[in-house]
Amino acid sequence: MVSIHQRIFEDIETRIMAGIWQPGHRIPFEHELVQEYQCSRMTVNKALSALAERGMITRRRKVGSFVASRQIDRTVMDIQDISTEAELAGHDHSYRILRRKIERLDAATAARLGEPTGADILRLHCLHTVDGKPNALERRIIMLAMVPSARTESFALVPPGKWLLDMVPWSKARHVIRAVSADAATARLLETERGKACLTLIRQTWQSSRTVTHVEIIHPGDRFQFAGDFHPTERGIPDQPPRSGFS
Amino acid sequence: MVSIHQRIFEDIETRIMAGIWQPGHRIPFEHELVQEYQCSRMTVNKALSALAERGMITRRRKVGSFVASRQIDRTVMDIQDISTEAELAGHDHSYRILRRKIERLDAATAARLGEPTGADILRLHCLHTVDGKPNALERRIIMLAMVPSARTESFALVPPGKWLLDMVPWSKARHVIRAVSADAATARLLETERGKACLTLIRQTWQSSRTVTHVEIIHPGDRFQFAGDFHPTERGIPDQPPRSGFS
DNA sequence: GATCCGCTTTTGTCTATACAAATAGATACA
DNA sequence: TGTATCTATTTGTATAGACAAAAGCGGATC
Structure with a gap:
């Protein structure tokens, strides 16, 4: 075994x-x-x-x-993107753009993102489907000042997440995972009941202190989970190599 | 060369x-x-x-x-013991043991853990309180064969998570995060409504290939989230461990 | 004493072969 | 039509043997 x-x-x-x-x-x-x-x-x-x-x-x-010298204990977990993972696991992934609109940042959202009110943004809503079932609702904001080419991109062929990765370098990302109950609209889109527990991943990406994109990905709790293994084996290499006479 | x-x-x-x-x-x-x-x-x-x-x-x-998927999709978060985490964030943490019982592994749980049916275990249920409000329900299984000293430990002074960290070396941990709806008993303990979206962290820890402990920590969705920063480095684990906490 | 040379030990790499485990796809069958 | 079985392919693991590279060690030589 x-x-x-x-x-x-x-x-x-x-x-x-x-x-x-x-x-x-x-x-x-x-x-x-x-x-x-x-x-x-x-x-x-x-x-x-x-x-x-x-x-x-x-x-x-x-x-x-x-x-080797002493270990540094860290409990770290890695989180993978469902669409990529689905593709790798041989599942069928597709998506549909629900909304694509150029707007200006309202005060509340601006405060949340830490960006100035009135900035030009592209607001994108996508529904991701894995093996024919709705798997995730993606609500994205792209800062057009940072990614001007997004203004004319239709995202019909490449999903926005993937497109941005190829297009824009980033220097920092912040992730938040929370559980929320689905509201009526979300539940309808994800084909689940209202109030259903959903796993939400929020990711904000910066390029040198300026937001590039902010995305909220909502998964139905019964169709998705984050999982990861971790081995606590980060060990430094000893400064001086051990010699034969080490006691 | x-x-x-x-x-x-x-x-x-x-x-x-x-x-x-x-x-x-x-x-x-x-x-x-x-x-x-x-x-x-x-x-x-x-x-x-x-x-x-x-x-x-x-x-x-x-x-x-x-x-495999790109690095941004494999972000890293650190997950700590609840009390440590609460203390770091400057909150007041206390806990109460709801159940402490030595049992034998039933077939279903054994299969889930990948351990033999009938093994001696200690089953522990704890309610964690942060700033006076119930924050997490901890359901833990400790394999007594791996941690014999847990048999006589009361866990009155040191929370089980912390105690185990100090007591037992581990070589591998697997984490799963999912969203679930609170059942009646859980809702009552966490002082929330039934059906409420809850964030559940499941962690199984091994030493070599034998399970040391399996724990399920259930947080009400409106009182908890996981968060972490991530900076791109080369593929692999980032230099600086990201933080995680409440907000 | 210092330097060089060769011996020996240990790890590093590579080969050719073998069988096991997993599993996608084909085939046979109820 | 659905299910069970077989087959072929690919990765996973293990073996025995071989030589190379690094480096500690001792001895010969200057």
Whole structure:
């Protein structure tokens, strides 16, 4: 069920994480692990290479492999975009523009975005469909001062998110995830009941302190979730490489 | 000077970074790359495995390898223990144990966790309060085989999340965020209406390949959100961990 | 003592082969 | 028409053997 190289990896990882093998400790040589696990050197090598890749150990020819310096604990999660993910997973994704209008920023929205009232914007509403079912409602604001070419773009062929990625460099993004109950209009579009729990992702993207775009993506709670794995193995490389006489 | 697997890795990486191969694009099969580079499949496999490890491509048997989604769609958020998070944001946090019981894993839950039925567990339910208002309902399962000392711990002084963080090393965590409607019991505890949209964070933590704990934290949608900043770096985890908190 | 040379150990890479696991697609069957 | 089974393809894992590269070590030489 669990492969040998994975088991070796985990055995060593566990000992490092549990502090049984402190930073600087020499890990058994490949040929010793070959004896211990009764497998080939390539298998051991794969496990140790993976540990080195993750920065948990450092390896030096003729010297050996050593536990790297202390770990930095971080609990991080990554969030993937549903449309891209859907395509990758072999699902059918399509979208439809519900609204496309050039407006001026009203005071309330301007305050929310931290941009001046009256700025030219393009307001876009899209409905994303995965395998024939409505999966997400996208409500986007594009700052036309930052992306003038959006003024004439129809977004008929390329979804706005993808188009913007290719078009505009960005330097910062802020994400907010919240749960909201669907209002009547949203529920109708997403083909769900009113009041249904929906997962909303809000993303605002800046290019050097000026907003490029602000997007709100609303998913029905029963059709979407964010998921991600995390390995707490960010380890620094030791400043001075360990030497043979390390105690 | 540069090894073959490294060259293959870099060739593909370059094409992905330059956008020549867009997300979703199929990467040549291993046997095709073997032909192209005139090397063995193991060498190609090493390169592609490394790309998959880095999250630049996804691989599926019988199907092939594909360019993964763009980095902006794989944003990173950090998720902390509730009490730590509340304290950081300058809020007053307290909690109350609603249930603390040693049980055996039933078949359904066991399957969900990927652990054997009948294993000894500690089931813990906590209600977290922030600034006097119920903020989160925590439903936790601790595998007693992995954390024997939890059997006698009362969790009266230290919240279970924090206690476990200090107590048990972990090597992998999986997070899932979803939106759910509150059932009657949940709504009553969280002092909200039934059917209210709630944000649920599910986290399963492993040490090696064995589950340490599984926790479900349910927040009322109007009192909580996840938020995080993200700055683009090279593909991978950003230099500075983003923040997360209330607002 | 200093320098160079070669020996040895350990990791790094590569090959050719083999079988296992997953699964899309085709085929047979109820 | 739907379901079960088979087949072919692709990735995943493992092996045994080989040579290369890095580097510590000791010895020979100046």
